[in-house]
Amino acid sequence: MKRSRTLWWGGVAVIATLPLGSAALSAPVPPPAAGTISGKATYTGTPPKMKPIDMAKEPNCVTQHPTPVMTENVVTEPGNTLRWVVVYIAAADTAAPAATETVRYDQKGCQYLPHVAVMRVNQPLDIYNDDPHSHNIHPLARVNPEWNKSQPKGAPPIHATWEQPEFIPVKCNIHPWMHGYFVVLRTPHYSVTGEDGSFSLAGLPPGTYTVTAWHEQFGTQRQDVTVGSGETKTVSFVFTARPY
Amino acid sequence: MGKLFAIVVTVIAIVSATLFALHVWWLPVDISAHGARIDRQLNETMVAAGVLFVVAQLALAWFAWRYGAGPSSRGVKTFPGGATPMVVLAVVLVGFEILTLTFVGSKVWAGIYQSPADPNSLQVEVQAEQFAFYFRYAGPDGRFGAMHPELANDATDNFFGLDPANDTTARDDIVVATLTIPVNRPILLQLHAKDVNHAFYVPELRIQQDFVPGMVIPLHFTATQTGKYEIVCTQLCGLGHYNMRAYVEVIAPDQFDQWLKQKAEQQ
Numbered sequence: 001m002k003r004s005r006t007l008w009w010g011g012v013a014v015i016a017t018l019p020l021g022s023a024a025l026s027a028p029v030p031p032p033a034a035g036t037i038s039g040k041a042t043y044t045g046t047p048p049k050m051k052p053i054d055m056a057k058e059p060n061c062v063t064q065h066p067t068p069v070m071t072e073n074v075v076t077e078p079g080n081t082l083r084w085v086v087v088y089i090a091a092a093d094t095a096a097p098a099a100t101e102t103v104r105y106d107q108k109g110c111q112y113l114p115h116v117a118v119m120r121v122n123q124p125l126d127i128y129n130d131d132p133h134s135h136n137i138h139p140l141a142r143v144n145p146e147w148n149k150s151q152p153k154g155a156p157p158i159h160a161t162w163e164q165p166e167f168i169p170v171k172c173n174i175h176p177w178m179h180g181y182f183v184v185l186r187t188p189h190y191s192v193t194g195e196d197g198s199f200s201l202a203g204l205p206p207g208t209y210t211v212t213a214w215h216e217q218f219g220t221q222r223q224d225v226t227v228g229s230g231e232t233k234t235v236s237f238v239f240t241a242r243p244y
Numbered sequence: 245m246g247k248l249f250a251i252v253v254t255v256i257a258i259v260s261a262t263l264f265a266l267h268v269w270w271l272p273v274d275i276s277a278h279g280a281r282i283d284r285q286l287n288e289t290m291v292a293a294g295v296l297f298v299v300a301q302l303a304l305a306w307f308a309w310r311y312g313a314g315p316s317s318r319g320v321k322t323f324p325g326g327a328t329p330m331v332v333l334a335v336v337l338v339g340f341e342i343l344t345l346t347f348v349g350s351k352v353w354a355g356i357y358q359s360p361a362d363p364n365s366l367q368v369e370v371q372a373e374q375f376a377f378y379f380r381y382a383g384p385d386g387r388f389g390a391m392h393p394e395l396a397n398d399a400t401d402n403f404f405g406l407d408p409a410n411d412t413t414a415r416d417d418i419v420v421a422t423l424t425i426p427v428n429r430p431i432l433l434q435l436h437a438k439d440v441n442h443a444f445y446v447p448e449l450r451i452q453q454d455f456v457p458g459m460v461i462p463l464h465f466t467a468t469q470t471g472k473y474e475i476v477c478t479q480l481c482g483l484g485h486y487n488m489r490a491y492v493e494v495i496a497p498d499q500f501d502q503w504l505k506q507k508a509e510q511q
Contacts, residue, residue, distance in 0.1 A: 051401060051510060054421035057376055057490055073400050136484055150483060171398055174484045176376045177421075179399040217400070244409035 035227030038200035039235040041085035041193045041213055047074045047241035048217075053110075053177045060132055061110035061175075072115045073179070073217050074241070081197025082239060084116045086183050086214045088190035089201065096188040099123035105182075107135045107151070112170060112180030116216070118190050119182065121165055126157040136173040139182055141166060148173065167214065181216060206231075213237040246312015250305040257301035261294055272448050275473070275494065277466035278356045279450035285352045289345055296341070357453070361464035365432035366425065371403050372435070372442035372455040375484035377475060378403040381418040384508050389414020396438060403438075418507045423492040426500035427470050435461040443478040446492055454479055467494040 052068035055061040075083035099120040106113040108130040119125055129135050129151040137158065138148040143166040149158055162168070162184040172178035183190075191199035201211070208226040218239035225233050263269065274283060323330040369380040369388060382388050389406045390413075396405035406414035425431050435444060437455035444463065445452040448471075453463045477488035495503065 048400075049511075053401070056420075056422040071401055134487060148483075169399060173482075174375050174487045176373060176378075176398045176403065177401060242409070244407075244415075 032206050033230030034203045035206055035230060036200060036202045036232040037204060037209065037211055037225050037227060037235060038198065038232060039087075039237070040197045041082045041087070041199065041215070041237045041239065042080045042197055043076065043082050043218065043239045043241040044080070045241040046243040047076050048243055050075065055110050055175070055177070058110050058133060058175060064109035069109070069111055071177075075115075075195075076241075077195050077197065079197070081193070081195070082215060082218075083193055083195055083197065084216065085193040085197070085199070085237065085239075086116060086118055086190060087193065087199040087201065087237070088118075088185050088212055088214075089187050089204075089209050090212050091187065091210065093187050093189065099188065102126050104128065105180075106130055107137065107172070107178070110172075110175050110178055112172075112178055114180075114192075116181045116183060116192055118192055119162070119184055120188060121163060121184055121186055122161050125160045125162075125182070127151070127160065128157045129153060129155055134174060135178075138171050138173050140169045140171065144168065144184070167216075169216075183214070211235060213239075215239055246308045249312060250309035253301055253305040253308065257298050257305075261298050264290060264294060271450075273469070274450055275448045275467050275469040275471065276450050277468055281352050281355065282450040285349050289349065292341065292345060356465075357463075361432040361462065362430035365430040365464055367432050367434065368423065368425070369404065369434050370423075370436060370444065370455075371438055372444070372477070372488075373398075373403065373438035374440065374482045375477070375488035376421065377423075377442075377444070377477075377488075377490040379420050379423045379490075380404055381420075381504065381507070383416030383418050383511065385413060385416055387413040389417050391436070393438070404436075416508060416511050418504070418511060420507065421490060423475065423490065424500065424503055425467060425492065425494055426497040427467055427494050429497065430464060430466045433463045435459075435463055440481050441479045442481050442488065445476050445478045446473055448473045449492070452478060467492075470494045470496060 050070040050072075052070055055065070055069070072084065077083065100123070102124040103117060103119040103126070105117050105125060105127045107128065110131065117125075127137055132153050134150060134152045136148065136150045138146075139160075140146060141162070143164045144162045147160075151158060162182065164184065165186050166182075166184050168182040168184065170180045170182055189201045189204060191201055193199050199213075204227050206227055206229045208224060211223050211225050213221045213223075218241060221237050221239065223235055223237070225235055227233050271283065271286075274280065367382065367388075371378045371380070380388065389404075389408070389411045392405045392407050394405065395407055396402060401419070403419060404417070406417060408415045433444070435453065435455045437457040437459075440457060442455040443452060444455065449465055449467060451463065451465050453461060455461065472491050472493050475490045475492055477485060479485075481488060
């Protein structure tokens with residue numbers, strides 16, 4: 001009896017060391033450190049003026065904004081930086097797991113928040129109406145199926161997904177000044193420029209990438225960038241702005 | 245049963261006529277120079293139709309009371325000559341009444357809608373689209389930029405399809421969502437529709453006019469009282485029709501000049 005228990009413990013010890021041994025054997029080549037591409041989106045020339053939006057039709061939205069909301073199709077900041085530019089890697093990353101985190105899109109104060117929402121194909125999207133009145137969201141999709149849904153105040157969020165990559169303009173059929181974009185991408189490597197125009201694509205395995213920058217009014221630009229292991233490359237996209 | 249019916253008909257006729265006579269639910273205040281003519285015509289129509297309505301209902305009640313529950317042995321009397329002359333007489337009588345009201349009414353209507361606008365009118369272009377109204381003023385240069393429907397784009401707030409890149413007259417055009425006008429000055433609106441039929445209706449202005457896509461429809465009036473009034477669409481134009489509205493703000497002339505100047509600076 002005593003002997004068999006000793007044997008049993010010995011067996012446990014041998015089995016427990018096995019994974020350690022195998023891990024030590026395959027360790028000599030560490031995985032390449034991920035690289036990063038970052039930079040800024042700027043413009044040259046004269047951009048169109050941002051104009052105050054007249055929301056008189058919806059008095060509640062007027063009171064929600066002590067200072068009028070400005071149009072968002074071209075949002076510039078000092079230093080000629082450009083906001084709402086989507087920078088991404090067009091090539092599909094087949095190894096990337098599907099995106100399961102829900103993207104939230106709000107209709108608040110007769111505005112779409114955020115103005116440009118980026119999501120991946122088949123990523124769940126929830127659209128909320130936070131206003132005390134109706135909205136009617138209408139994504140003008142061409143590749144994906146187009147739909148047009150009314151959402152009264154207090155209605156549950158609208159659930160949606162998009163199966164194909166596409167830049168989808170979004171409008172509200174009740175408040176024509178409301179305008180935004182759903183940007184549906186295959187890649188998990190994307191970034192939207194903020195107020196300072198900066199973007200960052202992290203976690204890139206070493207290699208050469210075609211980086212695309214898209215702006216709703218100034219079009220699309222591409223640059224080929226090679227990133228080494230653990231390297232951070234800086235690129236800048238300069239858009240040509242027109243006043244009209 | 246006939247007597248009960250007679251009582252119900254009489255009560256309904258008298259109560260509904262009284263509600264109209266006492267103006268219980270009546271038109272809002274008139275703020276237009278031409279509105280008095282519309283209101284007079286509406287009153288005449290109401291009186292003519294109201295008198296006939298009450299007389300016809302009371303006659304119906306009297307017949308029901310007198311003959312409704314009578315013994316079936318009583319001889320049935322018919323209109324002299326049978327049904328045909330009765331129908332002809334009724335058509336002629338009702339037709340005469342309706343045609344008279346139409347001719348008198350259309351004279352008043354034409355006097356307002358078909359009369360030429362004052363040459364010194366303030367011109368405002370109106371664009372109706374699902375589901376909003378937009379208003380355009382010529383700006384400091386006094387000229388409207390040409391409209392190019394293919395350039396119309398809600399995303400860039402180009403509701404009128406202007407081409408400021410090539411058309412310098414369009415650059416200073418003022419586009420707003422509230423119709424702001426000076427009091428006591430003739431206003432000439434040019435109505436455009438971007439998609440389907442809409443209507444411009446301001447009850448206080450006693451004005452109601454359809455928009456028709458492809459047509460530019462002039463509409464003129466003079467507001468005589470300052471204040472903020474609702475503009476509503478009265479042609480079913482889609483799912484959001486219920487929410488298609490804007491406001492007309494009638495303000496003092498000096499306030500208006502100031503407003504126009506302030507808007508011009510934002511362009």
